[in-house]
Amino acid sequence: MMIRVLIGSGSLLILGGLAAPPDAAAQMPEESCVSCHSAFGDAPLGEPVQAYAADVHAAKGFGCVACHGGDAEDPGMSAMDPAAGYIGAPERDEVVLLCGRCHSSAQFMRRYNPALRVDQVAEYRTSVHGQQLLERGDERVATCTGCHPAHSIKPPSDPNSSVNPLNVAETCGSCHADPEYMAPYAIPTDQHEKYSESVHWQMMSEEGDLSAPTCNDCHGNHGAAPPGVGWVGNVCGQCHSVMAELFGKSFHARVFAMLGNPGCATCHENHDIGRAGDELLGLGEGAVCGMCHSEGDSGGEVALGMRALIDSLNAHYEAADSILAKAENAGIEVSEALFGLNEATTALVSARTAVHSFSLDSVAEQVEAGLAATSTAYARGEEALGEFLVRRLGLAVSVAIILALIAGLFLKIRKIEQLT
Amino acid sequence: MERDAVSERAAGPRQSRRGFVNWLLGTSVGGLLLAVLYPVTRYLIPPETAESTAATVTLSIRPEDVAPNSAQIFRFGNQPGILVRTPAGELRAFSASCTHLSCIVQYRDDLGRLWCACHNGHFDLNGRVVQGPPPSPLETFVVNVRGDQIVVSRDA
Numbered sequence: 001m002m003i004r005v006l007i008g009s010g011s012l013l014i015l016g017g018l019a020a021p022p023d024a025a026a027q028m029p030e031e032s033c034v035s036c037h038s039a040f041g042d043a044p045l046g047e048p049v050q051a052y053a054a055d056v057h058a059a060k061g062f063g064c065v066a067c068h069g070g071d072a073e074d075p076g077m078s079a080m081d082p083a084a085g086y087i088g089a090p091e092r093d094e095v096v097l098l099c100g101r102c103h104s105s106a107q108f109m110r111r112y113n114p115a116l117r118v119d120q121v122a123e124y125r126t127s128v129h130g131q132q133l134l135e136r137g138d139e140r141v142a143t144c145t146g147c148h149p150a151h152s153i154k155p156p157s158d159p160n161s162s163v164n165p166l167n168v169a170e171t172c173g174s175c176h177a178d179p180e181y182m183a184p185y186a187i188p189t190d191q192h193e194k195y196s197e198s199v200h201w202q203m204m205s206e207e208g209d210l211s212a213p214t215c216n217d218c219h220g221n222h223g224a225a226p227p228g229v230g231w232v233g234n235v236c237g238q239c240h241s242v243m244a245e246l247f248g249k250s251f252h253a254r255v256f257a258m259l260g261n262p263g264c265a266t267c268h269e270n271h272d273i274g275r276a277g278d279e280l281l282g283l284g285e286g287a288v289c290g291m292c293h294s295e296g297d298s299g300g301e302v303a304l305g306m307r308a309l310i311d312s313l314n315a316h317y318e319a320a321d322s323i324l325a326k327a328e329n330a331g332i333e334v335s336e337a338l339f340g341l342n343e344a345t346t347a348l349v350s351a352r353t354a355v356h357s358f359s360l361d362s363v364a365e366q367v368e369a370g371l372a373a374t375s376t377a378y379a380r381g382e383e384a385l386g387e388f389l390v391r392r393l394g395l396a397v398s399v400a401i402i403l404a405l406i407a408g409l410f411l412k413i414r415k416i417e418q419l420t
Numbered sequence: 421m422e423r424d425a426v427s428e429r430a431a432g433p434r435q436s437r438r439g440f441v442n443w444l445l446g447t448s449v450g451g452l453l454l455a456v457l458y459p460v461t462r463y464l465i466p467p468e469t470a471e472s473t474a475a476t477v478t479l480s481i482r483p484e485d486v487a488p489n490s491a492q493i494f495r496f497g498n499q500p501g502i503l504v505r506t507p508a509g510e511l512r513a514f515s516a517s518c519t520h521l522s523c524i525v526q527y528r529d530d531l532g533r534l535w536c537a538c539h540n541g542h543f544d545l546n547g548r549v550v551q552g553p554p555p556s557p558l559e560t561f562v563v564n565v566r567g568d569q570i571v572v573s574r575d576a
């Protein structure tokens with residue numbers, strides 16, 4: 001608490017000269033800071049000037065003094081006089097307040113981006129990073145510039161931004177995947193590696209679905225913290241809402257809460273979430289129900305029953321799809337039957353979803369609907385193949401008739417020739 | 421006498437062979453006519469359901485059968501399509517296969533959206549994803565009303 005007070009009061013004193021948000025329009029197009037610092041080229045004192053040219057703040061007209069203070073109109077070293085409000089490079093704990101001067105002000109931010117949230121600092125205070133920094137004085141944790149690199153901040157929509165969905169995991173991993181850096185915190189450092197194997201990253205990186213989750217979608221961004229055991233389902237339910245709702249109403253939700261199991265992650269893992277397949281269901285190899293249940297107990301029987309139902313529908317679907325494909329390849333029109341098979345697809349997906357209710361009846365209801373559709377489709381497939389055989393037989397008979405006609409004509413012509 | 425008997429014996433089988441050849445020719449021509457007439461007849465009698473091409477389909481739904489703020493599923497080749505009449509009265513058509521896992525979407529008149537019940541995916545009446553896991557919009561079809569007929573086509 002003492003540290004927090006000291007940091008808070010120190011920051012207020014330092015930022016005293018920068019209490020009000022800067023006015024971009026009032027800044028000089030060419031500042032004296034740039035004139036001098038650009039002479040350093042690639043050296044540390046020149047690098048910020050080069051990088052800042054592509055920064056979103058520069059694009060909005062903000063100059064160096066907006067964050068560093070001082071007098072940009074003064075061409076001499078006195079431009080960096082603390083009396084002129086110069087604060088130099090802010091300390092890590094000061095960065096949050098410095099950014100918050102503008103970003104926490106709805107009145108100010110709406111002039112530049114009315115849709116941008118203004119609760120980042122408030123959220124940061126609730127995050128593990130914020131609590132470590134502001135309450136325990138740990139300056140190794142991420143602050144604003146840890147994720148939004150100072151002098152080259154870009155909006156998340158920019159593919160080069162450190163917080164573009166495709167780059168977030170790399171940004172978080174720059175600390176969290178470094179065992180040496182993370183050693184004092186005694187937390188795992190394999191999250192990035194595991195996430196890289198997950199279906200979420202595959203969806204995002206290979207299939208270009210930027211709505212697939214990355215670190216901040218489950219942990220929060222400015223308020224980043226691990227999801228609590230009790231609310232993992234709510235986090236996953238942001239996208240997987242039907243499964244989350246079924247699971248929330250199920251007996252398992254209450255039992256998992258009692259046992260301290262992290263909801264969805266108990267069966268699906270957290271960072272290395274794979275593509276969920278039927279193999280997860282049941283008691284066999286790769287099935288997750290077997291972690292708690294075994295053959296003979298009621299849960300195990302339900303698991304086996306649900307798996308058997310889904311396997312049955314899957315097998316019937318494959319059979320119907322296969323016979324229709326065979327008929328289609330043979331040139332028979334089966335679009336009506338294939339159209340009907342779409343209902344079985346819906347039923348199969350719904351049955352797999354219904355598994356999250358852990359109710360055999362719910363799964364059976366979907367499977368029955370699917371089996372009715374596959375049965376009709378299969379019968380139509382058989383009918384189509386039957387028609388194909390009739391057509392082949394017809395072709396054989398026609399060919400035989402034509403050959404007989406040719407033979408008859410040949411004999412008739414020869415007879416006429418003999419008579420003449 | 422003996423010569424006559426020999427020529428009759430010789431004429432008998434010849435007569436029988438000639439008859440056979442004539443029969444063969446007659447039945448072959450008959451068969452050929454059947455082989456031609458059968459497909460012609462089958463062609464003239466239309467099938468129970470119209471076969472749609474990959475690019476366009478004429479629906480069996482009449483424009484007045486689709487009330488505002490409602491929709492009907494139709495067959496587009498072997499895939500389901502959905503014809504929606506918006507609350508404003510405009511007819512729009514989309515692929516009814518959800519872009520997530522291919523469940524058939526339905527119209528929610530309480531929301532004015534297309535909805536996939538499997539994983540709660542929502543699409544607006546332009547086919548765009550507005551909620552849930554679908555990764556991409558629904559394919560949009562072009563709707564033309566020609567008198568009493570609705571013709572749905574893939575956009576060129």
